[in-house]
Amino acid sequence: MIKLTKFNSDSKKKGEFILNAEVIQTIEETPDTVITLMNEKKFIVDEPADEVVRRVMKYRRALKSF
DSSP: OEEEEBTTOOTTTTTEEEEOGGGEEEEEESSSEEEEETTSOEEEESSOHHHHHHHHHHHHHHHHTO
């Protein structure tokens, strides 16, 4: 699971959500970062694609340590 921020979210609420990294199909910058899940649902997030990839890699490394 990785924590991300919804694009253009209200700064008071932060718009943070937790996404299951195992269901990510693609990550694109169009120029906004668009994450497409296996079920074709899409999320636009504030983080750049490189940061999303880093978080997914960190999550997967943590799983291997168990």
